[in-house]
Amino acid sequence: MLKMENVSFSYDEMRNANLKDINLGIGDGEVILLCGESGCGKTTLTRFLNGLIPNFFDGKREGKAYLNSDLIDEMPIYEISEHVGSVFQNPKTQFFNVDTTGEIVFGCENLAMDARDIKRRLDDVVSDFGLRHLLDKNIFKLSGGEKQKIACASVSAVNPEILILDEPSSNLDSKSSWDFKGILEKWKSQGKTVIIAEHKLFFLDDVLDRVIFLKDGKISNEWTIDEFKQVNHRNIGLRQLNLDNLTAKHQDYYCSSPEFMEIKNFKFNYGNTRVLDIDNVRIPKNEIIAIIGKNGAGKSTFANCLCGLKRSCKGELILDSNTLNRKDRLKKSYMVMQDVNHQLFTESVLDEVLLSMDEENEEMAYEILDNLNLIHLKDSHPMALSGGEKQRVAIASAIASKKEILIFDEPTSGLDLKNMMNVSENLKYLQGLGITSFIITHDYELILEACSHVLHFEDGKIIDSYKMDEEKLKEFFLD
Amino acid sequence: MGLELNFRIAPRTKIIILAIISFMVFNDVPMYVSGILVLIPFVCLFFSDYKKAAVIYILAYVIAKYLQMAVLPNATGILAIVLITFSYTATRMLPILMMGYYTIMTTKVSEFIASMEKSNVPKDITIPVSVVFRYIPSVFEEIRSITKAMKMRGFGFTFKSLKSPLKMVEFYMIPILISAVKTSDELSAASLTRGLSNPKKRTNLISVKFNKFDYLFIAISIAGIAVYIYYLCGGALIA
Secondary structure: OOEEEEEEEOOOOOOOEEEEEEEEEOOOOEEEEEOOOOOOOOHHHHHHHHHHHOOOOOEEEEEEEEEOEEEEOOOOOHHHHHHHEOOOOOHHHHEEEEEEHHHHHHHHHHHOOHHHHHHHHHHHHHHHOOOOHOOOOEEOOOOOOOOHHHHHHHHHHHOOOEEEEEEEOOOOHHHHHHHHEEEEEEHOOOOOOEEEEEEOOOOOOHHEEEEEEOOOOOEEEEEEEEHHHHHHHHHHHOOOOOOOOOOOOOOOOOOOOOOEEEEEEEEEOOOOEEEEEEEEEEEEOOEEEEEOOOOOOOOOHHHHHHHOOOOOOOOEEEOOOEEEEEEHHHEEEEEEEEOOOOOOOOOOOOHHHOHHHHHHOOOHHHHHHHHHHOHHHHOOOOOOOHHHHHHHHHHHHHHHOOOOOEEOOOOOOOOHHHHHHHHHHHHHHHHHOEEEEEEEEOOHHHHHHOOEEEEEEEEEEEEEEEEEEEEHHHHHHHH | OOOOOOOOOOOHHHHHHHHHHHHHHOOOOHHHHHHHHHHHHOOOOOOOHHHHHHHHHHHHHHHHHHHHHHHHHOOOHHHHHHHHHHHHHHHHHHHHHHOOOOOOOOOHHHHHHHHHHHOOOOOEEEEEEEHHHHHHHHHHHHHHHHHHHHOOOOOOOOOHHOOHHHHHHHHHHHHHHHHHHHHHHHHHHHHHHHOOOOOOOOOOOOOOOOOHHHHHHHHHHHHHHHHHHHHHHHHHOOO
């Protein structure tokens, strides 16, 4: 049982409180969703419950939080970890081990359990989660969904009564999200208490018991799951709980009579395995194109080949009746990466844009920054910006270097409704500039919001290429 | 492969061998003297499913040694400088680099922690070092991703960019450092929630006891270094 009484917290005493006067009781076996816009305090709340506040993050604390009858902030964190398991957002940084088996038993080893006991627990979670085929593998070689499964198994092995998940599905495709729901159901059936802080809601509806809505650090509403289903999620800045009734905003192409580009002979092998195998496909120019498909279907390989980053891919792109080879494409295209930190190189936002120009033209740089709402940040260090701002700087540098094709790799993973809408606005702005955008995404809501064409990948091939069609999309995302 | 060797050496053996091989840096000796030490990384890699790396390593070493012994004496001018730089760096550094590579790629983090605990190394040292172990694979991933980003911006590795090498270093270092800080922060938080700070003695599921290969390899590398030192002293005496 967890209880919070009048809890307030701020990381920085000079700033506004991140949590304000939280009163919350969570009973054994409840499955609870914490939701709200980015920065509403839901992650901070989870840190209070798993002991990271005050053991790792400190600040100004008020009020009391209890785990059963003990005060959480008086318990050493290793003692909390016997009762509370935590799964985090970023699969890259929650693993201490490189091999899967070592990771699953890591918590048990730390708690100095008996070796035979650990082996039994390992067997249990392996059969519970169906992980036999993932044992003794390198975690870095696993897909996002598999990594998150290992993370869940690792906390489950310790057998805590309470599980706290902080945006666990950010990096998951739709199939893995549904699989993840299976894990939640498993925990629920074992009688565990589960607390999930999450933006993506569609896979959660019938596993939840209660929903806590946070706004500006306060609990502004509480619903049972049945009440929550009646709430208009968009009005309070949340993603949709039920995706069935959404409609596409761009049933038709943006351009009234779109020209087409043609992709020819895109093939790529890893060792002896062909991972990309496209003979010929026509794609509308100056549209916003969704690239969908399961993990490992060849989407990223395609993006890399399209950008001219794979030397051994000899394919051609025919654009405005010019045939572009690999090197030409490298000049005309640009990828906005998932980890945008890797593509910002200079010391100020303005420099970042100037660096991309053939001839430095400050006037033009100002104009680009102004249009992307970055002008007030022109002297800031790119690394000091928020995620969304960094993404816009990357877009600005692509515009400055006169790229005609932009590829976005998961631009909305882990974003709330408002930020997703901002990404969608940026895409439309690029469309207005005559740029063709490709979006690799698992975000059904983003596709309906912005895209007008869909490329569906499977086993390295494009199995379907179609103008926006809700029914076909639904078949892929919701079945 | 029909041959099932089940080759495996303990983390402590790897570190001992790595330390011994590091003597190679100090002096340059003929191949018949350094031979044993040069072969150890090759054998380790070859029998641990890094056959390609093993073969490339040994070929590179032999070529470097050949250049140094057969071509270099007749070279002059700029060619000589290039050859000296390449061949001396390669022959001295390659064995150490490859042994390091082998150690990092084949040692599990839990194995490493277990063997450090066996040697009574305090947690305050073991944990940070094991984080480094854990972090290296992600650095490789990051370097690849940054290289891609640079190519797309039109400043990949070209003659033009080589003119300002410091700029290149900066372009790589800043994103890597930023993500190193972020990674180590998140990693520490995650490991705290998993009880890593527990003062009780950890259980270790993996046994890190020495086996026949460990004794064999330690013996061989000691023999190797003995020959090496004997040659150096002998050389000094003759001179």
